[in-house]
Amino acid sequence: MPQGIGQKQKPSAFKDRGKPSSIRYSNISAAKAVADAIRTSLGPRGMDKMIQAPGGDITITNDGATILKEMQVIHPTAKMLVELAKAQDIEAGDGTTTVVVLAGSLLSGAQKLLDRGIHPTTISESFERAATKATEILERMAVAVSLENKEALIRIATTSLNSKVVSQYSSLLAPMCVDAVLKVASPGNADLGDIRVIKKLGGTVEDTELVDGLIFTQKSSTPSISRVEKAKIGLIQFCISPPKTDMENQVIISDYTQMDRVLREEKQYILDICKAVKKAGCTVLLVQKSILRDALSDLAVHFLSKLKIMAIKDVERDNVEFICKTIGCKPIASVDHFKPEMLGYADVVEEVPTGESKIIRVTGLASPSKTVTLLVKGSNKLVLEEADRSIHDALCVVRCLVKKGFLVAGGGAPEIEVSQKLMEHAHSLTGMEDFCFRAFAEALEVIPSTLAENVGLSPIATVTELRNRHAKGETSAGINVRKGIVTDIMDEHVVQPLLVSTSAFQLAAETVRSILKIDDIVYAQRT
Numbered sequence: 466m467p468q469g470i471g472q473k474q475k476p477s478a479f480k481d482r483g484k485p486s487s488i489r490y491s492n493i494s495a496a497k498a499v500a501d502a503i504r505t506s507l508g509p510r511g512m513d514k515m516i517q518a519p520g521g522d523i524t525i526t527n528d529g530a531t532i533l534k535e536m537q538v539i540h541p542t543a544k545m546l547v548e549l550a551k552a553q554d555i556e557a558g559d560g561t562t563t564v565v566v567l568a569g570s571l572l573s574g575a576q577k578l579l580d581r582g583i584h585p586t587t588i589s590e591s592f593e594r595a596a597t598k599a600t601e602i603l604e605r606m607a608v609a610v611s612l613e614n615k616e617a618l619i620r621i622a623t624t625s626l627n628s629k630v631v632s633q634y635s636s637l638l639a640p641m642c643v644d645a646v647l648k649v650a651s652p653g654n655a656d657l658g659d660i661r662v663i664k665k666l667g668g669t670v671e672d673t674e675l676v677d678g679l680i681f682t683q684k685s686s687t688p689s690i691s692r693v694e695k696a697k698i699g700l701i702q703f704c705i706s707p708p709k710t711d712m713e714n715q716v717i718i719s720d721y722t723q724m725d726r727v728l729r730e731e732k733q734y735i736l737d738i739c740k741a742v743k744k745a746g747c748t749v750l751l752v753q754k755s756i757l758r759d760a761l762s763d764l765a766v767h768f769l770s771k772l773k774i775m776a777i778k779d780v781e782r783d784n785v786e787f788i789c790k791t792i793g794c795k796p797i798a799s800v801d802h803f804k805p806e807m808l809g810y811a812d813v814v815e816e817v818p819t820g821e822s823k824i825i826r827v828t829g830l831a832s833p834s835k836t837v838t839l840l841v842k843g844s845n846k847l848v849l850e851e852a853d854r855s856i857h858d859a860l861c862v863v864r865c866l867v868k869k870g871f872l873v874a875g876g877g878a879p880e881i882e883v884s885q886k887l888m889e890h891a892h893s894l895t896g897m898e899d900f901c902f903r904a905f906a907e908a909l910e911v912i913p914s915t916l917a918e919n920v921g922l923s924p925i926a927t928v929t930e931l932r933n934r935h936a937k938g939e940t941s942a943g944i945n946v947r948k949g950i951v952t953d954i955m956d957e958h959v960v961q962p963l964l965v966s967t968s969a970f971q972l973a974a975e976t977v978r979s980i981l982k983i984d985d986i987v988y989a990q991r992t
Contacts (some may be wrong), residue, residue, distance in 0.1 A: 489585065492980050495540035495571045499547070500569020503529050506560045508595035508916045509627045509946045519807055527630065527846050528854050529562030530554040542980055549976045558861015559625050560656070560965040568973040569910035569935045574904035575981055583897050589978040592900030595887060597976035599909070602886045603879055607871035607963040611649070615742070617872070617933065618643045618863055620958040624875055625862040629855035631848070634670045638852075641675045641861040645837045646760060646867065655867045657860055659836045661787055664849050667820015668842040673852070676838040679791050679827035686752075686761055686769075686776040690730060691816040693775050698809040699747040700780070700788060701797045704755050705738050705760035705769075706831060707731045732764060738800050739768040745803050749814045749827075752778040753785065753796075772934075775814060791836045792827065865962035875959040876943025877913025879966050881931045884909040905974075916944050927951065 506527040513755030516524040516535040524535060533547040546565050553564040556800065571592065578588050610617045626635035649659035663680045684796045685691060718724050740748060750769065754792030760778040761769075770775045785796055805927045810827020821840070841856060849988045865873065873879045885904035892900050909971075910928055928943060930951050934942035943954035943988035 471836075474824070485580075488983065488985055489579065489981070490576070492983055495543045496546050496572050496980060497532070497569045499536075499538065499543045499967070500565050500572075503532050503562055504566050504569070504915055505793075505919060507566055507628075507912070508919050509632065510920045511628060512919070523847065524850065525630065526851055526854060526964060527562070527628065527795055528858065529565055531854055533561075533565065534786040537944065541986065542983070545976055549631070549972055549992055552749055552972050553653060554583055554861075556972070557865055557962070557965045557968045559858045559865075559961070564912060564969040564973050565635050566915060567969060570908040571905065571973060572980065574908040575977060578900060578904055581900070584880075584983045585901065585984075587897050588904075589981045592905055592974050592977055593900045593982075595902050595905035596970050598887060598890060599883045599905075599970045602883045603873060603963060603966055603970070604764055606882060607873050610646065610866060610870050610872050612867065612870065614645075615643060616962075618866060621866065621960050621962060622859040622863055623871060624959050624961055625859045626855055627857070629724040630851045631670055631855050634673075634852075637671060638673065638856060639771075639859060640838065641673065642856060643863055645839060646677055646860055646863040648837050649835050649865045650864075651835075653868065654962050656729050657857075657862045657864060658838060659790070660860060661784075661836070662839045662841055662853055662856060663824075664843070665819055665822075665824065666843065666846065666849060667822070669844055669850050670842065670848065672842040674840050677827065677828065678787060678811065678830055678838065680838050680840050681825040681827070682782075682822075683779055683825065684823050684824060686766055686778045687774070690773065690775040691743070693748050693814045695750045695828075696775075696814040697747045698740065698751065698794055698811060698814070699744050699745065699797060699803065699806075699807065699808075700751040700753070700785065700794050700801075700804070702753045702785075703797075703799055704758055704760050705765035706736060706759045708735065709758055713981060726884075734823055735762065735765050738770055739765065739772055739774075741800050741803050742774060743772045745805050745808065747774060747803075749775045749811075750777070751788065752776060752779050754779045754781055787836060787927075791834045792830060793832055793834070818987055827975045859894040862962055862965070862975065865964040868939050869962065869964045871963035872960045873963050873966055874954040875961045876945065876954040876957075877916050877931065878935075878941050878943030878954050880909045880912040881928070881943075883937050883942050883970075885932065885935050897917070903982055913944060916946070918944050920944065920949055921945050922949060 506514060507528065511527050513525050513527045514532050526532060530550045538544050538547055547567060549568060550561040550565050552559050573590050617640045622639035623635045626632055626638055645660045646655050649655055663682060712961040750890050754760060761776060763986040789795060792809030792811055795807045797807050811827045812825050816823050816825050831939045841852050843852050885905040887902055891902040894902060913931055914928050917924045931942060933952060941955040942951055942955050945952040945957055
């Protein structure tokens with residue numbers, strides 16, 4: 466029987482060449498492997514990962530960005546997902562696991578479309594349009610929130626902290642994070658560089674406190690002075706120790722009189738600097754860390770103690786700007802510029818014991834500064850590091866609301882709602898774009914499905930119930946992790962910033978587009 470007689474002609478489909486096809490599938494498999502590795506860490510009931518560094522150091526975390534940063538990734542496409550998590554961390558600060566899991570799901574959908582003979586460029590362009598449409602749907606769902614509504618901000622910070630190892634302390638840490646961001650916030654943005662997080666071993670996370678001032682982890686270099694009231698604070702960037710020559714050389718001393726003279730000159734040199742410090746009215750001296758010689762010699766410590774000046778040495782160069790901004794002093798590069806107008810002021814500078822060591826607190830600043838310090842404590846290094854990461858995420862979430870004051874429901878509600886709306890929109894499209902929009906919509910369901918799986922619910926039954934509830938118009942129906950059922954998530958106060966969701970959709974779609982358009986891997990020659 467001649468071919469085609471009595472049979473329907475198949476429409477011509479795109480057929481990829483051998484090598485580009487195998488490269489594309491290899492890239493998709495590598496990226497999906499990374500997404501699957503951290504999928505179990507999604508949500509409040511997500512599991513933690515123990516990461517062992519080559520040196521033997523151990524990190525325990527469920528933060529997607531941290532896991533991927535520490536993970537040894539070899540495949541170049543898998544590294545793109547590591548960069549994706551980093552981009553989400555910079556843009557929104559939270560949702561790093563979500564964005565990688567979403568990218569993995571979109572790649573699975575793209576693979577099915579490639580198998581159906583749809584061209585990679587068509588898929589990538591359709592995914593871009595679908596991401597734009599998804600963002601529009603999210604913006605229509607979003608609820609405006611005022612920065613004056615502190616309770617709403619605390620609820621959002623609590624939702625972020627609930628998925629962390631330190632979730633049991635969320636009621637304590639969330640208000641601190643909100644207060645910290647609101648203090649440093651300016652219209653439209655909040656610079657997290659103005660919030661300094663100090664980690665101190667000893668105590669528990671419950672002992673964490675927000676300090677309106679400065680904390681130094683160093684001890685006082687003048688042990689006899691542990692408290693100064695009405696302190697005038699100077700920050701010097703030079704050393705109070707015998708000077709050294711710029712070049713290596715030797716000074717040969719042939720008799721005791723020369724030796725005496727050298728020691729006398731040294732003593733006078735240091736004493737002159739200490740007197741200049743005292744003359745300016747300085748009572749607390751901060752000394753920047755030096756790698757060339759001792760910041761403070763023993764003789765300098767002796768003279769400063771006699772002059773009743775508290776000295777704190779080894780102040781890191783990176784912290785100089787923050788210190789100046791907080792206490793209102795100016796860095797002094799040489800003793801000639803040590804003038805009263807260069808000093809800052811604080812009511813109290815005192816050395817206080819904490820755990821097995823001591824810290825120095827600077828409180829009661831003259832002018833209210835736009836900076837704040839968070840002193841985080843923990844019983845061991847692992848808890849301390851994870852508390853620091855969790856606080857960073859909570860600070861970023863509150864910053865998102867300063868940048869874009871809208872929030873959406875959590876618990877997989879926005880993903881299901883966007884998925885259904887995209888499915889409806891796909892009916893109005895024709896050709897290949899219809900299939901691509903459907904694939905994008907189906908891929909979004911991976912978030913509620915994974916949340917249900919990690920809680921111990923049936924993913925299929927839960928997602929089906931969510932679809933039914935959203936089809937009835939319940940736009941904020943989501944997975945209630947505490948009760949293990951589908952409820953109105955807004956009533957449970959499980960909310961997240963709009964920026965976290967929109968950023969995740971856009972960045973995931975952008976990365977998937979990049980991966981789909983790669984048809985070969987070329988290795989550069991060594992230079």
